[in-house]
Amino acid sequence: MKLLRYILICCLVSMACVGSAAQRRNKAYESYIHKYRKVAVDEMHRFRIPASITLAQGLLESGAGKSALARRSNNHFGIKCGGSWDGKTVRANDDAPNECFRAYDSPKDSYRDHSLFLSNGARYAFLFRLKITDYKGWARGLKKAGYATDPRYADRLINIIELYDLDNYDRKGGLKWVEEFPNPHQPYLANGMLYVIARRGDTFKSLSKELGISKKKLRTYNELPKDYQFRGGEVIYLEKKMKRATKDNIVYVVRAGDSMYSISQKFGIRLKNLYKLNKMDEDAPAPNVGDILRLR
Template identity: 50%
Template sequence: MYKHILFLLCCLAIVGCSSKRSTLTGKKIKERELVSKERYRQELRNGELKKTELGKKKDSEILEATSRLSVTTDMIRDYIVKYRSTAQYNMREHGIPASITLAQGVLESGSGQGTLSRNANNHFGIKCHKEWDGPSVRHTDDAPDECFRKYDNPEESYRDHSLFLTSRSRYNSLFLLDKDDYKGWARGLKKAGYATDPKYADKLIGLIERYSLYEYDREVLGKDKLNKAIKEIDANDKLENPNAIIASKDDYHVVQKGDTLYSISKRYNISISAVQELNNLSGNAISVGQKLKLR
């Protein structure tokens, strides 16, 4: 009897242990499956993040001159819009293509995000040199702790960049190039030693072509050509009628001997009827010394 009871108890114990191991084993399997799913989800998230980062890189550029920076194309475009007028002004004043100035500004300053541009308004990485007696900052570039010029505002930096190029004989050959020859200017700057980067010229040309900076050169050159043409027309008019007097800002004209409404209208590019209306003229009769309104 006791043997039967003992046998039953042993069987129950074995079944209980087997059940427990099965339960534990099942639990472990279940936990392993959960960890695997979580890892899978994490890997998916990481994959999406990498895709996003790759997508962003397509809309960004690495700019490296005095600082190495990653900036977006929007930041570069904003910089160009902000300083294009300043670059064009300096082109008119000093003869340096606006496209070159802007490309150098973008590259050297990291589109205004670099250390020198933020701390010293130095957008072109111009070092102190022996003649500089203005404020300065220290920055590591080709060598540790180099001296760089500091300006009150970016416009001063743009002006000093122009003066820097026009006042040094090693850059003289650049000013023999056409103002719209941005490739020649970029290669000339590198050859003259403006930067030590062997790819400096290619970087400038790449920026100019990607962002159509040459259009700003054409705007300046187009306006200059128009002004030249106007001056030539005025000179020819004076030769044809040396006694004519051109009023200030073309607001009026004092009639001289030999003037007619037709000649006056041609001279100032205004219709005869407009001259008549402005001066309450009923016909074509005018007299010497008469002051005619032109606008």
């Protein structure tokens, strides 16, 4: 199941990796998530609003808690007064000048009112028929129901959720998993396959526990011996490598420090197939710098 979570997480990463570089995470956003994630999960358990949606809306509407509205009145979700609100208020410019917004004694009160606002609003009722893990449906539904006027509101929420792995919080035990692995390995794609970069101190046991893949499969997929010790920086595939590289990588010019194994990992090719493609015996000497190797 955890592998499936990594595949979902990788949706945004895969698009970014096709380009020049992946989007970078914002430290202010990460700090906000760490501060309010438990509140969002608690609200999810009580009101069945995905924690990922709550956190993404809080981040977007409050600028990670740094907007004037959030700082002055603890309003993290941009909720306006409306005809039924009889609590504290504050004035701010939005779609029109000097509009009335709700004010709260604490951010936690803002989170609770956000839950009540959605669960009691007739126009949002259809959202609660969605699965708690359907953050895309929720994001698009919020836009459809008119939560915000920004035409890209749903896309912005989805991008935030996927960039910061917020959907982890929507799953059973999600908060426990994130607390146990506060700095999880970032997934990437190569040759259409998922992989992570090993860190110094990693073991097959620790990676297996985090990624939800057996130690034996990790060793087999990456053609590594049982007693291998990670130095940090190794490419570790989460699924079986391919027999050849993609059409974009037909040949490769050997560089200093390359080995047949490192090349096989770089392009996601099984080592024996790399030897076979180049009509080399598996006990042949390492290729020389400048040699051209076939990858497909």
